[in-house]
Amino acid sequence: MLFKPYDLRGLSLRNRMVMAPMTRNRASVDHVPSLIMVDYYAARADIGLIISEGTSPAPDGLGYARIPGLFNAEHVAAWKSVTDAVHENGGRIFVQLMHTGRASAAANLPAGARSVGPMAEAMADSIFTDADGMQPADVPHALSETEIDEVVAQYAASAKLAITAGFDGVELHGANGYLIEQFLNANVNRRTDGYGGSAAARNRFAIEIVTATVAAIGAERTGIRLSPYGAFNHTGAFDGIEAQYLELARALTSLDIAYVHLVNHASMGAPEVPGSFVATLRETFGGVFMASGGLNRESAERLLQTGAADLVAFGRPVLANPDFVSRMESNAELNAPDFATFYTPGEKGYSDYPVLATA
Numbered sequence: 001m002l003f004k005p006y007d008l009r010g011l012s013l014r015n016r017m018v019m020a021p022m023t024r025n026r027a028s029v030d031h032v033p034s035l036i037m038v039d040y041y042a043a044r045a046d047i048g049l050i051i052s053e054g055t056s057p058a059p060d061g062l063g064y065a066r067i068p069g070l071f072n073a074e075h076v077a078a079w080k081s082v083t084d085a086v087h088e089n090g091g092r093i094f095v096q097l098m099h100t101g102r103a104s105a106a107a108n109l110p111a112g113a114r115s116v117g118p119m120a121e122a123m124a125d126s127i128f129t130d131a132d133g134m135q136p137a138d139v140p141h142a143l144s145e146t147e148i149d150e151v152v153a154q155y156a157a158s159a160k161l162a163i164t165a166g167f168d169g170v171e172l173h174g175a176n177g178y179l180i181e182q183f184l185n186a187n188v189n190r191r192t193d194g195y196g197g198s199a200a201a202r203n204r205f206a207i208e209i210v211t212a213t214v215a216a217i218g219a220e221r222t223g224i225r226l227s228p229y230g231a232f233n234h235t236g237a238f239d240g241i242e243a244q245y246l247e248l249a250r251a252l253t254s255l256d257i258a259y260v261h262l263v264n265h266a267s268m269g270a271p272e273v274p275g276s277f278v279a280t281l282r283e284t285f286g287g288v289f290m291a292s293g294g295l296n297r298e299s300a301e302r303l304l305q306t307g308a309a310d311l312v313a314f315g316r317p318v319l320a321n322p323d324f325v326s327r328m329e330s331n332a333e334l335n336a337p338d339f340a341t342f343y344t345p346g347e348k349g350y351s352d353y354p355v356l357a358t359a
């Protein structure tokens with residue numbers, strides 16, 4: 001079933017394989033998408049759907065070096081070159097909106113921007129900066145309820161710009177310990193106002209952002225990525241996690257969004273997401289379900305065949321193989337990804353992975 005076309009709420013996908021969102025830090029130091037990004041994405045357009053690297057909806061969300069933004073005319077123009085090239089090659093592309101929140105270092109942020117989060121507590125970790133190497137994560141500014149309204153509006157405005165820039169839709173990054181998950185996660189969010197202290201309150205930030213995005217661009221163009229049980233960026237499981245995510249899934253069902261994209265980073269050393277919980281989450285949401293994490297041709301095909309997923313996303317294999325789809329078709333060997341160049345600037349380890357004919 002991997003190679004069968006799929007209708008994603010009116011958007012026709014050539015196959016059921018998805019390029020997972022991957023931060024590659026190849027934008028300019030000012031966070032504008034670069035020309036090599038056009039080639040990188042265009043070369044992978046034969047996959048059913050590309051989800052872009054995490055892209056910030058606001059200056060405060062640019063906590064990593066050279067990640068792209070999507071909140072001004074310059075970003076829109078540069079992203080338009082990417083989406084045009086992907087569409088010319090017959091592909092489809094969503095942008096992943098990622099606000100780094102507290103996973104941020106001041107040296108990476110533009111002038112006037114600041115690290116923000118649910119609490120004024122720094123993540124006990126370091127963040128890479130071009131200027132000074134590894135730096136401790138900033139102590140974030142704890143967002144007030146009024147400031148939360150502003151952040152929600154920034155997401156909606158960015159989603160509108162995404163459509164102007166030619167994206168087919170938006171994936172909200174609610175996973176991996178970035179701003180949305182910082183609010184979802186009880187280990188990070190210990191607020192006692194309307195945005196913390198109960199499952200419903202911790203879900204509220206995510207639901208408000210989804211609601212605003214749906215209002216801005218339509219439910220059929222809005223997806224979300226979630227990582228319950230993930231540990232990245234000092235999140236981790238907490239009491240009541242499953243009940244909270246099921247409550248969130250019910251809210252997402254009533255918002256009728258295009259898909260839920262579930263992260264399983266067990267293949268990267270994170271705790272396993274219990275299979276029974278994944279099944280219940282899928283059933284509770286009821287809409288299009290995308291699985292990801294450590295998949296190969298066999299395991300991905302099995303997920304589709306058994307109905308455990310509607311779409312299957314691949315990260316590192318697509319990063320390292322521009323001709324991933326044809327290699328899957330012919331069951332050919334895959335190039336191995338080079339970890340050393342995942343986040344470095346320039347073409348090396350980015351747009352120079354060989355295709356099969358020249359491999």
Ligand SMILES: Cc1cc2nc3c(=O)[nH]c(=O)nc-3n(C[C@H](O)[C@H](O)[C@H](O)COP(=O)(O)O)c2cc1C
Pocket residue numbers: 020021022023024053054096098173175176225263264265267292293294295313314315316317342343
């Ligand atoms: C270099 C790199 C960058 C990543 N950046 C992001 C990101 O920006 N947003 C996100 O949701 N996940 C990100 N991930 C996680 C991937 O989307 C994916 O879930 C992970 O690589 C596991 O899938 P795989 O085993 O197919 O590689 C990243 C992974 C890698 C290897």
